[in-house]
Amino acid sequence: MRIEQWKKKIVDVSFLFFIILFTYAATSKLLIFETFHLQLEQSPFIGMISLPVAIILPGVLLVISFLFFITKFRLIAFYFSLALLIIFNIYILGVLIFAESIPCSCGGVINTFSWNEHLIFNIGCSLLALLGIALSYDLKTTNSRSSTGAVELNS
Numbered sequence: 001m002r003i004e005q006w007k008k009k010i011v012d013v014s015f016l017f018f019i020i021l022f023t024y025a026a027t028s029k030l031l032i033f034e035t036f037h038l039q040l041e042q043s044p045f046i047g048m049i050s051l052p053v054a055i056i057l058p059g060v061l062l063v064i065s066f067l068f069f070i071t072k073f074r075l076i077a078f079y080f081s082l083a084l085l086i087i088f089n090i091y092i093l094g095v096l097i098f099a100e101s102i103p104c105s106c107g108g109v110i111n112t113f114s115w116n117e118h119l120i121f122n123i124g125c126s127l128l129a130l131l132g133i134a135l136s137y138d139l140k141t142t143n144s145r146s147s148t149g150a151v152e153l154n155s
Contacts, residue, residue, distance in 0.1 A: 004142055007135045014132040015068040018081050021125070025106070026061035029054070039105040045094055060084065075136045082129035085122055092119045 029036045033054065040050035064084065067077035095102060096115050104111055104118070113121060 004139060007139055011074075011132055011135045011139065014128050014135075015074055015077065017128065018077070018125075018132075019065045019068050022061040022065045022081075025110075026058035026065070029058045029061075029105070036105050039103045043095075043102050043105075044099055045091065075133065075140065078129050078132040078136060082126060082133065085126040085129060089119065089122050089126060092122060 037050055037054040040054050041047050043050070046053050061084075064077050064080045067073040067080065092115060096119065104113070104115075106113070106118070110118070110121070
């Protein structure tokens with residue numbers, strides 16, 4: 001199997017992972033909206049803007065998931081995913097450093113994570129988004145070189 005095929009498979013698995021993760025997260029937040037909002041309200045960092053965050057966050061997660069379905073928007077979806085994960089990482093670090101004990105507003109299995117486990121999981125997801133960006137960009141430039149008549153080296 002050629003290296004480009006491996007890169008494409010890694011990108012495909014990565015964006016499918018994010019579609020599942022973000023759709024799951026958005027759906028779980030919407031299904032328990034009242035609880036989600038109340039948990040956000042208890043956060044010392046976003047308590048005052050908890051309602052807008054509770055409304056906007058599931059929508060953002062669903063929009064990013066939708067963008068992954070459209071090939072020409074896949075790279076931007078990886079960038080949005082990375083940006084969102086960085087924001088989550090900063091929030092988690094804030095919780096770990098400054099907050100006593102605040103409830104997690106995640107749903108399902110992720111709700112059972114400690115804040116340290118959340119950080120590790122989110123860092124892993126951030127690295128996966130970075131890998132998706134790097135490989136998507138690499139595949140895009142390889143394809144554009146191939147289509148312009150440049151010589152393609154097989155590995």
